[in-house]
Amino acid sequence: MMKRNLLAIGLFLFCIPAYSWDLSGNAGGRGSAMGRCTVAACDFWSIQNNPAGMAGWRSFSAGLSYENRFLMKELSYYNGAVVMPVNIGTFGLSFSRFGFSDYNENKIGLAYARALGTHLRLGLQIDYLALKFSGDYSTRRTATFELGLQTDITENLCLGVYVFNPINVKLKAVHKQHIPVVFRFGLTYRITDDFKASTEIEYSSERRLDYRFGLEYLTTREFYIRAGIHTNPATASVGAGYTLNRVIIDVAVSMNQYTGVSFQTSLIFNIKSLEP
Numbered sequence: 001m002m003k004r005n006l007l008a009i010g011l012f013l014f015c016i017p018a019y020s021w022d023l024s025g026n027a028g029g030r031g032s033a034m035g036r037c038t039v040a041a042c043d044f045w046s047i048q049n050n051p052a053g054m055a056g057w058r059s060f061s062a063g064l065s066y067e068n069r070f071l072m073k074e075l076s077y078y079n080g081a082v083v084m085p086v087n088i089g090t091f092g093l094s095f096s097r098f099g100f101s102d103y104n105e106n107k108i109g110l111a112y113a114r115a116l117g118t119h120l121r122l123g124l125q126i127d128y129l130a131l132k133f134s135g136d137y138s139t140r141r142t143a144t145f146e147l148g149l150q151t152d153i154t155e156n157l158c159l160g161v162y163v164f165n166p167i168n169v170k171l172k173a174v175h176k177q178h179i180p181v182v183f184r185f186g187l188t189y190r191i192t193d194d195f196k197a198s199t200e201i202e203y204s205s206e207r208r209l210d211y212r213f214g215l216e217y218l219t220t221r222e223f224y225i226r227a228g229i230h231t232n233p234a235t236a237s238v239g240a241g242y243t244l245n246r247v248i249i250d251v252a253v254s255m256n257q258y259t260g261v262s263f264q265t266s267l268i269f270n271i272k273s274l275e276p
Helices: 002-014 029-033 051-056
Strands: 059-068 076-086 089-100 103-115 120-133 140-152 157-164 182-192 195-204 207-218 223-231 234-244 247-256 260-273
Touching: 029 207, 029 223, 029 234, 029 247, 029 260, 051 089, 051 103, 051 120, 051 140, 051 157, 103 140
Parallel strands: none
Antiparallel strands: 059 076, 059 260, 076 089, 089 103, 103 120, 120 140, 140 157, 157 182, 182 195, 195 207, 207 223, 223 234, 234 247, 247 260
8 A cells, every 4th residue: 555655646746747736627527528628618617617607507506526547546636516506696616636645635616607798707716725745744725716707709609718826826835836827718619509629728837838629529419429639748538428317427538648547527416407
């Protein structure tokens, strides 16, 4: 067990340029299958990926997401959230955890989104962050926030913009001295009623630009197939989604030639539709 934990820590440290701070990353099987293209999407996991997208979600819902990176449980990424639309906007509460007992990153977020007219959506999330490392190191805590915007340029084209930690909050820890600033800009284009294409660029103050591209095709009323790529690290992904009554199931598999296979699955429970 000790050797496995040391291996996990070593692999995590090796992958820091690609993934840290990990809790600013993608949540949900849909986005993972589409090369991590999420900034211009309006779906349940917008609460983690771009809070502005919550304004387009019209069901009181709860969701869970799990990612197993490189098939090692020590590099697991967990997400849970509740999204509740009301007359004055959409509220959300989320929790994320990356890592294992000897090293983990945790985030609790309280989000709010609102549509301004029919073509503009804004979102804000306040985050409480905690980092724990084994040994004599105490848990390090801080707070920051996320901002998001989405606008419908045309009936079929949506633009999304998102920033995490714009105030560059510091967090003294063993291997990194601050929480990175993360900025995303992207587009989603509805080619037909059944076919969408998305592209996105992510900038992080701790790593190179990540270019992303994803496709989604609705084969039947309930079943989606998806594929995507992103460049940092170079990764290809595929996945599928299925709607069963009030439950949405999404799965994704991604492959990197150096680090191997990662798997993500997510469940969304639509408790009550709030459509008029």
